[in-house]
Amino acid sequence: MIKKVSPHLVQNEPLLFERSMPGKRGCELPPLDVPAVDPKAVLGAENVRAEIENFPEVSEFEVLRHFTRLSTWNYGIDLGLYPLGSCTMKYNPRVNELVARLDGLAWAHPYQPEEVSQGVMDVIAALERALVEITGMDAVTLQPAAGAHGEFTGILMIRALLETRGGARKKVLVPDSAHGTNPATAAMVGYTVENIRSNDRGMVDLEALAKAVNEDVAALMITNPNTVGVFEENIQKICGILHEKGALVYMDGANMNALAGVLRPGDFGIDVMHLNLHKTFSTPHGGGGPGAGPVAVTKTLAPFLPGPRLKSEGDRWTWNDDLPESVGRVRAYYGNFGVLVRALAYILAHGNGLRQATLDALLNANYLRALLEPYFQIAYKSRSMHECVFSDDRQAKKGVRTGDIAKRLIDYGFHPYTVSFPLIVHGALMIEPTETEGKRELDLFADAMISIAKEVEENPELVRSAPHSTRTRRVDEVTAARRPIVRWRPEQSRHSDSATP
Amino acid sequence: MIKKVSPHLVQNEPLLFERSMPGKRGCELPPLDVPAVDPKAVLGAENVRAEIENFPEVSEFEVLRHFTRLSTWNYGIDLGLYPLGSCTMKYNPRVNELVARLDGLAWAHPYQPEEVSQGVMDVIAALERALVEITGMDAVTLQPAAGAHGEFTGILMIRALLETRGGARKKVLVPDSAHGTNPATAAMVGYTVENIRSNDRGMVDLEALAKAVNEDVAALMITNPNTVGVFEENIQKICGILHEKGALVYMDGANMNALAGVLRPGDFGIDVMHLNLHKTFSTPHGGGGPGAGPVAVTKTLAPFLPGPRLKSEGDRWTWNDDLPESVGRVRAYYGNFGVLVRALAYILAHGNGLRQATLDALLNANYLRALLEPYFQIAYKSRSMHECVFSDDRQAKKGVRTGDIAKRLIDYGFHPYTVSFPLIVHGALMIEPTETEGKRELDLFADAMISIAKEVEENPELVRSAPHSTRTRRVDEVTAARRPIVRWRPEQSRHSDSATP
Amino acid sequence: MRYLPNSDFDRQEMLRAAGLQSEEDLISYLPAELRMKQPLALEDGKSEFEIVDYFKRLAAQNANGYASFLGAGVYNHYRPVIVDAVVSRGEFLTSYTPYQAEISQGTLASIFEFQTMICQLTGMEVANASMYDGSSATPEAAMMAVRITHRDKILIARTVHPEYREVLRTCTQHQGIPVAELAYAKNGRLDLDDLKKQLNQEVAAVMVQTPNFFGLLEQTKEIAEIVHAKGALLVVIFTEAVSLGLIEPPKEADIVAGELQSFAISPSYGGPFAGIIATREKYIRQMPGRLVGETTDIDGHRAFCLTLAAREQHIRREKATSNICTNQALLALMATVFMSLYGKNGLRELAEQNLAKAHYLANKLPLVFEGPFFNEFVAQTGGRDINSHLLKNKVIGGVPLGRFYSELEDTMLLCATEMSRRADMDTVAAAFRAATARERSAEAITAND
Amino acid sequence: MRYLPNSDFDRQEMLRAAGLQSEEDLISYLPAELRMKQPLALEDGKSEFEIVDYFKRLAAQNANGYASFLGAGVYNHYRPVIVDAVVSRGEFLTSYTPYQAEISQGTLASIFEFQTMICQLTGMEVANASMYDGSSATPEAAMMAVRITHRDKILIARTVHPEYREVLRTCTQHQGIPVAELAYAKNGRLDLDDLKKQLNQEVAAVMVQTPNFFGLLEQTKEIAEIVHAKGALLVVIFTEAVSLGLIEPPKEADIVAGELQSFAISPSYGGPFAGIIATREKYIRQMPGRLVGETTDIDGHRAFCLTLAAREQHIRREKATSNICTNQALLALMATVFMSLYGKNGLRELAEQNLAKAHYLANKLPLVFEGPFFNEFVAQTGGRDINSHLLKNKVIGGVPLGRFYSELEDTMLLCATEMSRRADMDTVAAAFRAATARERSAEAITAND
Numbered sequence A, B: 001m002i003k004k005v006s007p008h009l010v011q012n013e014p015l016l017f018e019r020s021m022p023g024k025r026g027c028e029l030p031p032l033d034v035p036a037v038d039p040k041a042v043l044g045a046e047n048v049r050a051e052i053e054n055f056p057e058v059s060e061f062e063v064l065r066h067f068t069r070l071s072t073w074n075y076g077i078d079l080g081l082y083p084l085g086s087c088t089m090k091y092n093p094r095v096n097e098l099v100a101r102l103d104g105l106a107w108a109h110p111y112q113p114e115e116v117s118q119g120v121m122d123v124i125a126a127l128e129r130a131l132v133e134i135t136g137m138d139a140v141t142l143q144p145a146a147g148a149h150g151e152f153t154g155i156l157m158i159r160a161l162l163e164t165r166g167g168a169r170k171k172v173l174v175p176d177s178a179h180g181t182n183p184a185t186a187a188m189v190g191y192t193v194e195n196i197r198s199n200d201r202g203m204v205d206l207e208a209l210a211k212a213v214n215e216d217v218a219a220l221m222i223t224n225p226n227t228v229g230v231f232e233e234n235i236q237k238i239c240g241i242l243h244e245k246g247a248l249v250y251m252d253g254a255n256m257n258a259l260a261g262v263l264r265p266g267d268f269g270i271d272v273m274h275l276n277l278h279k280t281f282s283t284p285h286g287g288g289g290p291g292a293g294p295v296a297v298t299k300t301l302a303p304f305l306p307g308p309r310l311k312s313e314g315d316r317w318t319w320n321d322d323l324p325e326s327v328g329r330v331r332a333y334y335g336n337f338g339v340l341v342r343a344l345a346y347i348l349a350h351g352n353g354l355r356q357a358t359l360d361a362l363l364n365a366n367y368l369r370a371l372l373e374p375y376f377q378i379a380y381k382s383r384s385m386h387e388c389v390f391s392d393d394r395q396a397k398k399g400v401r402t403g404d405i406a407k408r409l410i411d412y413g414f415h416p417y418t419v420s421f422p423l424i425v426h427g428a429l430m431i432e433p434t435e436t437e438g439k440r441e442l443d444l445f446a447d448a449m450i451s452i453a454k455e456v457e458e459n460p461e462l463v464r465s466a467p468h469s470t471r472t473r474r475v476d477e478v479t480a481a482r483r484p485i486v487r488w489r490p491e492q493s494r495h496s497d498s499a500t501p
Numbered sequence C, D: 001m002r003y004l005p006n007s008d009f010d011r012q013e014m015l016r017a018a019g020l021q022s023e024e025d026l027i028s029y030l031p032a033e034l035r036m037k038q039p040l041a042l043e044d045g046k047s048e049f050e051i052v053d054y055f056k057r058l059a060a061q062n063a064n065g066y067a068s069f070l071g072a073g074v075y076n077h078y079r080p081v082i083v084d085a086v087v088s089r090g091e092f093l094t095s096y097t098p099y100q101a102e103i104s105q106g107t108l109a110s111i112f113e114f115q116t117m118i119c120q121l122t123g124m125e126v127a128n129a130s131m132y133d134g135s136s137a138t139p140e141a142a143m144m145a146v147r148i149t150h151r152d153k154i155l156i157a158r159t160v161h162p163e164y165r166e167v168l169r170t171c172t173q174h175q176g177i178p179v180a181e182l183a184y185a186k187n188g189r190l191d192l193d194d195l196k197k198q199l200n201q202e203v204a205a206v207m208v209q210t211p212n213f214f215g216l217l218e219q220t221k222e223i224a225e226i227v228h229a230k231g232a233l234l235v236v237i238f239t240e241a242v243s244l245g246l247i248e249p250p251k252e253a254d255i256v257a258g259e260l261q262s263f264a265i266s267p268s269y270g271g272p273f274a275g276i277i278a279t280r281e282k283y284i285r286q287m288p289g290r291l292v293g294e295t296t297d298i299d300g301h302r303a304f305c306l307t308l309a310a311r312e313q314h315i316r317r318e319k320a321t322s323n324i325c326t327n328q329a330l331l332a333l334m335a336t337v338f339m340s341l342y343g344k345n346g347l348r349e350l351a352e353q354n355l356a357k358a359h360y361l362a363n364k365l366p367l368v369f370e371g372p373f374f375n376e377f378v379a380q381t382g383g384r385d386i387n388s389h390l391l392k393n394k395v396i397g398g399v400p401l402g403r404f405y406s407e408l409e410d411t412m413l414l415c416a417t418e419m420s421r422r423a424d425m426d427t428v429a430a431a432f433r434a435a436t437a438r439e440r441s442a443e444a445i446t447a448n449d
């Protein structure tokens, strides 16, 4: 039975362009307090554009109402459990939004004089310190804009280090369970990618790894706990194997939410790693970003960090650009500062209590696993950390796949888990509850999953054709890709949609 | 056909008490920086309470999610047209929320020294000035907390004035079309109420009025435009009739949205009036408040205004308490200041352009009237100002009443109009679109109303049993009143509601 | 104009549909002599940027970032961030009185929770959905007592907030409800002898405030016994809701009238706040204000709706229990969120911190009264202008009581809350000490002359 | 802890259900030598009040309420209030990449609107859902050009933002993509002769920025002709999106890479911002980043979904067009709301105000370059420390260019926007004049010696 949601109504809404009407606007300017200039005169007529064709013209209230209505078509963590595995969809504390918007922080210009920037620099320094402590590494850069960007930065540093040691080498090893950004990153830094298979416990196969590691290998990119939520128990051995051949170990720290306060990658033998502040440190996912992907490194790699770096000079901070070994900037300015503020606020809120948050994340995942294991095929028997991954094997026999179960969950009032990832699990259901969910919500989720498992037995078509109760029903992604319409044009719209007037 | 909304899902949510679990909390305090004291020691054991029984214990995120979910069961102006007649449900500009929260305003204490309060006092002075200009009256008090409170203040002042003229008199005249607060107010000030009937044009019947006015009459409380949206064209004569007998005229200014920038009550002969800042001046209705009900008066009545009053002393403001004729405070401090800030921001935004806003309000109402008149019985043939009032006479023949049509509108995605008020209209449908609605939304509303009119003909039961598509269906108000349950108690809940886990 | 969604094109079409030629036709039928000939003497409409700029400039002219020891009915408590996150949701902010229950369950459920928590806090059986504020709840409670007892006299303690008493007088003066005041004793609490003296069979209600205006706890149990013995009702008023986290609730009261500003409502120069009235179940039909009740919908699911509207003006008109209509729903929602966040233990800890801070400060100052106090107390200034001195150091001292009580000319009412920093309290203590020292040395000089 | 909803009671029950004895059992199987023996060397968790207080103190250490003439890729534009009202809605703020289209139509529809408006503004046919920022969009555009042309050399104008060029170098250095820079002419714009000289059949793309780093308009039409004649692609970069309200869009470009910070994204010490890449339809499958497309649901209603995922890392892994995953959706939403609010006419007026303000200020200062500029320009300081003088008056002057261009040691880049007040511009002008006057009188003194 569906307990968590009830049918209700949501407002329809056309696209802005369809709402537009000549002469309207939603924002006005103060009167100009200097003489107007003739654009054609100062810029040259050829440089002045005609009006922006079809650009919307809408009043303020219509804009607010437009986006408010659109928002009601969305699901967010604020509405309920969002167990999207590998994404750590935890509560986004609202105080973090407040502090990030304080004038002195939000309106700081990256080029304003350092003497009137000590506060922002202090934020950066404090966060670097905290992340060093949490990871057990030696130094951190906050420049990368997201996890993938951090990976890029880290692999680039490995490359730069290896070059000083005689050559960049050719290959990066990536376990077959890795996230897609890992191989994509290696390729962007000019490496070829070699996959390492996982063993039947969901961990890197040591033998396969040992065989693959040679003087051509620059690094292994390992995720720990890995994408099946399992701790790589041989992590120290793995690092040893790589180091023995002069290769390095990059750790994808997307799953740091399983470790903070309990284990430190710095103790594993990791050389470089990134963190996803929008995961472990609760900065909002915002419909797909912004994120931040700080990179933590050992002392050996520290000189290669992107510049500039903060340096203390007496009692004040200054930016140091004089970094001869640095790989160079990976982006303009100093990183996604506004995201850094939020992450620091989150760390301050927990302090050394981060360990409890981690334990709760593990408990929630293990609790769900225990409740669901009777109904779904667990991918690996190994112990789970912060997420649990099932396969749709049992349900597939009835012709129902993980994607169908996911859509049916929507009818039950939940955002689905991560579908079909990691690739090594056949029809994966990857479930990460995070520590900010309580037992009540988890019980409702387990009930829903179990109920769906029964539906699969009794009425698989019901599941295959889900969702049934949403404003938008199953979306035709195939047509979207076959003949892409990626912008609105007058009269071209594909829809026959009387429901959006 | 229902165009404006689609079926979707909303989250269920128990009451906070049902969510509560010992040991949780959603807010923490900084460590105490002074020695703790033993409450029993300093207060006496008998003065220290036991724990607050059944008081909720919930974590921060649960609180946020709880109220977010609850919010999705609501309809607000932000979602669509809210044509609640007499309530002027217009857009609430978000900038007003921002400025009302500026530290220097939101954290000003009413007893802080005047030398560090000049900014807040300036806000009050500026709003008083603007309201004097808009109403054409001579002085304004911003103290009253809402319209009804303003009425009370105004009638009290009339009483005080009349007492200086030899006696408070006995009666207050109230047209039968008046809002319920008018007679209730008169009673609270110790007057008996005499109803004046309206004529067949929806206006005060001059003859009936003339007959009723005598030396026992203290005042007439008139609404203009009145509650059927019609301008009292004889307003000057009406004032004359009252004044001739030494009585005064109170104007309920709830409908000032029809006048601002076009007509000024000060020119009608009005002695006292109130404004509803939460209507005409767009401060948010907030689910039922806060409001503010400034009272504007003629010079004659000014000495009776509640104190303290602002007074300028050189280049600064000071509060003047030395007001021998004042009726006294009607509330502590200086009024709903936070509401005043928002109203002033709204007035600044329009400035002298308020006239256009008024004209748009009139246009919207007249447009809707034109579209609906073929299907619904207009209450009076007189011209409409900012709202139009219909009767359900035609639909009643099919057994469908205004309340049923209202509930059916919900299925069509609209908040209903005001139901069954004013009382003089048989089965009233009182529709006030306000100027912040655009033609598109009005067209959808008219379509919905017309469609319902057809449903009444073809399938009245469909309308009588509406709404059909909301999370909560028609609510049993009779049972609620018969055996009132106005608080939660463990195990007592009336519901059999598996849908709220 | 950015707030007006109709374009000129829309307007033309709509005028046509309404059978009108021009905008002027919308008003041309109105008495010509009344139609404004001149535009309003207001400036041109301002852009959002200018509006923000204007108010920022005004805001900067007030105390900003000052430490403050003002209380006296308006308290400086921390406002958790979640509160604004909730009340900024358009679904709460831009809805109105929940007449249409089917699309107002969010507001209704939250008011039901509010009513319940107010009962739990005050020890009463029923509570309404809000009054304008504590000061206006005071006469409403008095009039309610008059209706219940069919008596008409009110006794109110002088230790009730002076402005509340003034509002009571304003509201009762023309209703034939005589109001008399009860003296306070040396210890700053209601003088029980004066109460006994003035109390008689004509008295509908005795009104006291606890903690009272001087911050002291009134002996509500003893008072109740005296009052009830004469068949009158006891109305207990509170201005500092945080005290209810720690202090025995006034269960013995017949009506409780209070102010919830302390619960996440910013001081805002005195409003908007949220008052409440709570009482015993048997008096429910005499209560003013909105009430939400639990019921079911036609499918049998739990639902909430406004109830007992037969008390209210829109049904009963001149026979209503009050004329109140729009009240303070959004502020009540703030208070609800606040209570939910602090919860059972948090609210107690909050109250304990207030107690500790106030006692820390009080211990360093010369107190006027001796009784048990919560987070406010009266200190002796000895006629010295301590406040001006503090103000120069960006500290706002206490409320000088001379303006309300001529006999307390040389005193001030100070308040310390969880927001009061120890260092600032030490500054206040030092100012008191310095003033005494200055005077002593001044005396010394005078003596030496 | 307030963020953790499980009570100890819950935890015990859950442990039992999971077959565990204690919390320790959740980790006891992990290598003992790796498990932390000590708690993290962080302070105890802080209350919300302390967190706010901490950041307020830090915020107060930065420039607050200063007038600023900094630009250089980060602009000081008014942020309409509606923007935060929209992005604060939990439904937008707390959702993630809209993989599950059926409950993400809000995000998807808004991105579709974003992509459309970016096309309308830039004159391109398709635009993606966002890149990290303008600087990272720059190498992405370069690599895209390499994929399209199967050539591997990049030419980039020295008038492109220096930090963007540095990022390009960082990203291309290990991919075998040589990057060469193109000189600027006396007039501060790309030196067309140098372009012609360096351009050859190996060049995949020529990258220019307009308005360029000096604020000047590049001659993109002429450049395009030269570039296209050699079969290379033209990549046009922009950092000041407001300019697109007024300036002819770079229709002749093959790829446009830009930064939308100007559209309601606060400077935030340099991020988070939102970059974009827009291009011609035929190159769509070589674009990096997310794309939203229009389709229908099984009932035939219009719907949106992520599309052409076959370009992306989660499908293509090492063969993906980029490794980008999480991008800048919420910032793109801010920009979308901003564009919707200003709309067709507002955006133009905004651009015109920027133009007027910048020209007002520029007219009073000694300029280094002569060409047409939008809202930034380079002024000659003559080696005088004008900025320090301004800073004392709470005015932040321009960006000294010596740090990026050694040949421009005695110059600064100034920016004026709609936020620049005339009085502050007059202050800047006066400081320039005063510096010259001081120098002249100093010269006079020296001459007299």
Ligand SMILES: Cc1ncc(COP(=O)(O)O)c(C=O)c1O
Residues within 6 Å of the ligand: A086, A087, A146, A147, A148, A149, A179, A181, A182, A223, A227, A252, A254, A255, A276, A291, A292, A293, D324, D325, D326
């Ligand atoms: C395991 C893993 N690695 C890397 C990433 C990439 O991080 P980002 O999306 O921040 O670029 C993700 C994000 O989904 C991930 O789950």
Ligand SMILES: Cc1ncc(COP(=O)(O)O)c(C=O)c1O
Residues within 6 Å of the ligand: B086, B087, B146, B147, B148, B149, B179, B181, B182, B223, B227, B252, B254, B255, B276, B291, B292, B293, C324, C325, C326
């Ligand atoms: C005509 C009229 N008069 C008076 C009032 C009372 O105003 P308030 O609710 O602000 O007390 C209303 C409010 O609904 C009204 O419509």
